[in-house]
Amino acid sequence: MAISVLVADANSSSREQLRSMLARDRELEVVGDAADGREAVEISRSLSPDVVLLDGSILGSNGVAVVEGIQLASPDSAVIAMVEAADNELMRNLMRAGARDCLTKPAMPEDVINTIRGVNQALVKQRAIFGADAKGPQGKVIAVYSPQGGSGKSMLAANLSVSMALALNAKANPHSIVLVDFNLQFGDLDLLLNLNPDNTIAGLSAKGHTGIDSELVEQYLTVHEESGLRVLVAPSAPRYAESITAYTVEQVIDALRESYQYIIIDTTSQLQDITLAALDAANVILLLTSLDLLALHKTRTAMEMLRQLYTGDKIQPVLNRANSDVGISPQDVEEVLGMPVQTLIPSDGRNVVKSVNDGVPVVLSMPEAQISKRIVTLALQLVGRESSTAATLSADRKGGFFGRLFGG
Ligand SMILES: Nc1ncnc2c1ncn2[C@@H]1O[C@H](COP(=O)(O)OP(=O)(O)OP(=O)(O)O)[C@@H](O)[C@H]1O
Ligand SMILES: [Mg+2]
Secondary structure, three states, X not given: OOEEEEEEOOOHHHHHHHHHHHHOOOOXXXXXXXXXXXXXXXXXXXXXXXXXEEEHHHHHHHHHHHHHHHHHHOOOOEEEEEEOOOOHHHHHHHHHHOOOEEXXXXXXXXHHHHHHHHHHHHHHHHHHHHOHHHOOOOOEEEEEXXXXXXXXXXXXXXXXXXXXXXXXOOOOOOOOEEEEEOOOOOOOXXXXXXXXXXXXXXXXXXXXXXXXXXXXXXXXXXXXXXXXXXXXXXXXXXXXXXXXXXXXXXXXXXXXXXXXXXXEEEOOOOOOHHHHHHHHHOOEEEEEEXXXXXXXXXXXXXXXXXXXXXXXXXXXXXXXXXXXXXXXXXXXXXXXXXXXXXXXXXXXXXXXXXXXXXXXXXXHHOOOOHHHHHHHHHHHHXXXXXXXXXXHHHOOOOOOHHHHHHOO
């Protein structure tokens, strides 16, 4: 199927030029054009094109508002902005507002077409991750699970959430992402993120015994200031976990789904009803394993069980501590699990231990480390932003890797 494109350009002759340039590519179909920001928003709303190509002439001084307007009107459309000069700050602001990529003018026809293709591919990949039914306003739920204790679930959940929060600019968009600690007895996300929560899920469960809605949950969240991530912290002591049921878990997830774009869930290794309720609700289960025979054996058993409950593509294996030289290779893992493992996270004891001790996720404290880069790549895939401007901005030598990607 052709990629549908809306061309938005204030100048009629360059609009026509763009149209005819894109029309020459059989993979693209120009479905409409707009001459100003308002029109771009309205046409996006009615046509929901795959891609909106926004020329700088339309962006003017309120480019950010135009991009935000299109995202609100048609959340599944990808915006590509064409800016007048390589202004990294403007590009970052547009990306933060929701643009998927930026091009600098004058852009060569093949650059425009390749960027449209690249952005569309990232979106297709994201839809494949979440399944076609995950389109639309309901939040996407990503559960991090492993049948093996200590496999790195909380490390991954915390770092992935923070990376996604930065990519989604959660400081400015507070309802973009929330992290939930469903390791009710021994949850430690507050420590990993150095949070001082006033409220936890225990209070929410007590208060919400007659029903939990999104307004109520909101009062029990703690903000991770550095990233803007919202966190529902686990009870402060195991005894407070007892009264929390699988039904509470379902209600909390349903409520968060209504108001958040992404809900990341940390779980326990035991497949008890709380964990199963979380896995049931998930669009994606990141099934963590490692190069360790026992862990692998448990993962295979869990995988067999999960496959009876859920369709295959809901489960995505992630290999943690993937670089250890221990006689088992990533290929062995793929063979045992019977599916490809796309995400490999290296072992990095020094940086991870320091980051845990400092309460600063490694993606923030050591953005240049391989472990951080791998987690950021996964985060960008999940938010559908695995496109090329990230690379362009990272060529700017100021600041760390993350600063260059999302910084300011
Ligand atoms: N890739 C890695 N490199 C180095 N250390 C790691 C890595 N992944 C996890 N760790 C460390 O291993 C320990 C266990 O990780 P973590 O607490 O995230 O596991 P978990 O699966 O959440 O455990 P639990 O089942 O107890 O909840 C932590 O000290 C963590 O910092
Ligand atoms: Mg944990």
